[in-house]
Amino acid sequence: MSLTVVGTMAFDEIETPFGKSGKIIGGSATFIAWAASNFVNPINQVSVVGEDFPQTELDALSTKGVALEGVQVKKGEKSFYWSGKYHMDMNTRDSLVTDLNVLADFSPVIPESYQGSEFLILGNLTPQVQMSVLDQFTVRPKLIVMDTMNFWMEVAMDDLLKVLKKVDVLMVNDSEARQLSGEYSLVKAAKKIMTMGPRYLIIKKGEHGALLFHEQHVFFAPAMPLDEVYDPTGAGDTFAGGFIGYLAKTRDLSFENMKTAIIVGSAMASFCVEKFGTSRLREVTHEEITTRLEQFVQLVNFDIDLV
Amino acid sequence: MSLTVVGTMAFDEIETPFGKSGKIIGGSATFIAWAASNFVNPINQVSVVGEDFPQTELDALSTKGVALEGVQVKKGEKSFYWSGKYHMDMNTRDSLVTDLNVLADFSPVIPESYQGSEFLILGNLTPQVQMSVLDQFTVRPKLIVMDTMNFWMEVAMDDLLKVLKKVDVLMVNDSEARQLSGEYSLVKAAKKIMTMGPRYLIIKKGEHGALLFHEQHVFFAPAMPLDEVYDPTGAGDTFAGGFIGYLAKTRDLSFENMKTAIIVGSAMASFCVEKFGTSRLREVTHEEITTRLEQFVQLVNFDIDLV
Numbered sequence: 001m002s003l004t005v006v007g008t009m010a011f012d013e014i015e016t017p018f019g020k021s022g023k024i025i026g027g028s029a030t031f032i033a034w035a036a037s038n039f040v041n042p043i044n045q046v047s048v049v050g051e052d053f054p055q056t057e058l059d060a061l062s063t064k065g066v067a068l069e070g071v072q073v074k075k076g077e078k079s080f081y082w083s084g085k086y087h088m089d090m091n092t093r094d095s096l097v098t099d100l101n102v103l104a105d106f107s108p109v110i111p112e113s114y115q116g117s118e119f120l121i122l123g124n125l126t127p128q129v130q131m132s133v134l135d136q137f138t139v140r141p142k143l144i145v146m147d148t149m150n151f152w153m154e155v156a157m158d159d160l161l162k163v164l165k166k167v168d169v170l171m172v173n174d175s176e177a178r179q180l181s182g183e184y185s186l187v188k189a190a191k192k193i194m195t196m197g198p199r200y201l202i203i204k205k206g207e208h209g210a211l212l213f214h215e216q217h218v219f220f221a222p223a224m225p226l227d228e229v230y231d232p233t234g235a236g237d238t239f240a241g242g243f244i245g246y247l248a249k250t251r252d253l254s255f256e257n258m259k260t261a262i263i264v265g266s267a268m269a270s271f272c273v274e275k276f277g278t279s280r281l282r283e284v285t286h287e288e289i290t291t292r293l294e295q296f297v298q299l300v301n302f303d304i305d306l307v
Numbered sequence: 308m309s310l311t312v313v314g315t316m317a318f319d320e321i322e323t324p325f326g327k328s329g330k331i332i333g334g335s336a337t338f339i340a341w342a343a344s345n346f347v348n349p350i351n352q353v354s355v356v357g358e359d360f361p362q363t364e365l366d367a368l369s370t371k372g373v374a375l376e377g378v379q380v381k382k383g384e385k386s387f388y389w390s391g392k393y394h395m396d397m398n399t400r401d402s403l404v405t406d407l408n409v410l411a412d413f414s415p416v417i418p419e420s421y422q423g424s425e426f427l428i429l430g431n432l433t434p435q436v437q438m439s440v441l442d443q444f445t446v447r448p449k450l451i452v453m454d455t456m457n458f459w460m461e462v463a464m465d466d467l468l469k470v471l472k473k474v475d476v477l478m479v480n481d482s483e484a485r486q487l488s489g490e491y492s493l494v495k496a497a498k499k500i501m502t503m504g505p506r507y508l509i510i511k512k513g514e515h516g517a518l519l520f521h522e523q524h525v526f527f528a529p530a531m532p533l534d535e536v537y538d539p540t541g542a543g544d545t546f547a548g549g550f551i552g553y554l555a556k557t558r559d560l561s562f563e564n565m566k567t568a569i570i571v572g573s574a575m576a577s578f579c580v581e582k583f584g585t586s587r588l589r590e591v592t593h594e595e596i597t598t599r600l601e602q603f604v605q606l607v608n609f610d611i612d613l614v
Contacts, residue, residue, distance in 0.1 A: 184395065184396075185533070185535055185536075186532060187532050187534045188534055188535075208512070208515040209529070211532060218605075218606060219605075219609070220529040220532070220607055221607075222516070222529065225493060225494050225518060225525055225527070226492070227494045228492055228495075229492075259609040260609050260610060260611050262609075263609050263611065293611055297611065298525075298526075299525060299527050300526070300527055300608075301566075301607075301608075302526070302563075302566040302570050303563065303567060304567050304570065304571075304603075
């Protein structure tokens with residue numbers, strides 16, 4: 001039940017209406033690993049960091065069962081750095097600084113020990129880098145999940161379409177689904193995108209929840225209504241980590257189990273936004289996760305007598 | 308199990324990206340009655356129309372079990388008329404014309420035959436008019452639901468607060484909940500609004516579903532993802548009609564049954580938006596409603612093994 005996670009490990013600096021984070025740890029693979037490590041072990045991490053990336057962070061992940069052989073540490077270079085500021089609605093943000101640093105020429109290498117991974121998740125990276133990861137697996141993982149973003153649709157659509165043909169699950173947000181398909185209706189967009197390769201499509205709508213499409217089926221998971229969303233950074237990656245972590249744990253790829261995995265992803269994301277960066281994910285307990293999942297049952301469960 | 312519905316019966320003229328409706332029948336009480344009549348009978352309608360309102364429309368409602376004794380027909384006057392144009396996202400619209408006509412001095416009179424109604428829904432009207440309806444009931448209905456809008460928060464907040472003290476369920480959209488409470492977080496907004504009178508708060512989020520709050524409980528119902536939303540006009544009133552119609556039918560005011568009623572409301576709203584105005588609601592069958600409710604079960608139902 002091994003899981004390989006490919007993505008960024010980085011520094012973030014975030015400003016929200018509630019305060020400033022200072023320079024903290026972020027990156028898609030970081031959030032995915034923290035979320036998934038609650039469900040599956042080992043996690044085969046693939047990423048790149050600079051010499052400035054704290055050893056304590058790597059050690060903390062190790063302790064949670066994350067293998068770091070595939071994480072390149074570039075001597076004399078700096079880690080990927082992003083800073084951004086959220087608006088009052090917490091749904092929109094401005095990027096203030098994006099320094100690619102080590103990410104600029106990231107060429108991931110899948111270690112021999114990672115071969116045979118049954119589950120693979122490709123965090124948001126250039127489609128070429130995502131493809132190079134797929135090419136390195138001698139046996140195709142049982143389930144390949146990928147994330148992407150609107151930027152690649154604008155500058156690397158041909159490469160993106162090639163990767164799409166090779167994955168099982170695509171995760172995008174609603175505006176990206178519209179852009180990729182050219183359809184405004186998300187139902188129509190989903191139908192079109194599922195002809196491009198992925199058999200499953202997850203459309204993330206932030207505070208408005210997430211939709212899972214597969215063949216003629218559709219499932220909706222809400223976001224947990226919270227007193228306060230403190231920092232949405234990494235919520236989508238945390239959602240992805242909970243989703244694939246639960247699938248890797250249960251090894252059940254039925255649509256019914258995918259539904260549950262989406263709820264698990266939503267539960268993990270609901271923790272993520274409660275504090276800056278990964279701080280809430282680091283401290284969350286098995287008991288808290290179970291309680292949150294019970295809250296999701298209460299949130300959406302209803303009985304109806306269909307006559 | 309009688310239900311009294313107070314609201315507008317009117318003409319609408321709507322333009323969406325899909326076409327123009329021409330002058331058609333609309334009004335909050337119209338949509339509520341069409342939706343609720345699938346569940347409960349009789350419906351005691353309270354409204355006002357002009358001489359121009361088609362008798363065929365009144366007859367059609369009569370046939371569905373809607374009592375019209377409380378509908379005033381003003382000789383020589385015109386019915387309320389609204390025209391609007393939806394933007395591409397179907398969530399925002401511009402009002403083009405609003406002619407109050409008979410609504411300008413609407414003074415509802417509750418007929419003696421309506422006394423004893425167990426369920427009462429106050430569609431969006433001036434708070435003063437809503438209060439005058441409440442004052443006319445010799446026995447307080449078992450459940451009072453009210454709708455309102457941001458406009459009354461701006462021009463008649465004091466009166467609105469007085470009505471709020473007397474109702475059980477308030478229905479507003481997300482921006483109205485924020486405006487009424489002064490809180491951005493909908494969870495915080497709900498807590499505050501529930502101190503103003505209503506024991507239940509429903510926050511409608513259009514295509515993003517609806518939230519039901521009561522004490523410490525929260526329930527979420529999604530909107531059904533549809534290939535196309537053709538015309539959102541009246542969807543909120545249709546939702547309200549399905550909600551109170553189902554409650555009046557089942558006469559069960561437990562939170563569990565309120566959850567089901569919210570799903571029924573969402574199902575009825577999902578029909579409403581499929582065609583212009585009330586056209587889809589007029590033709591919907593019991594069998595179609597049952598099928599749609601089954602789709603809602605599929606849409607949100609999940610199994611989880613909480614260990």
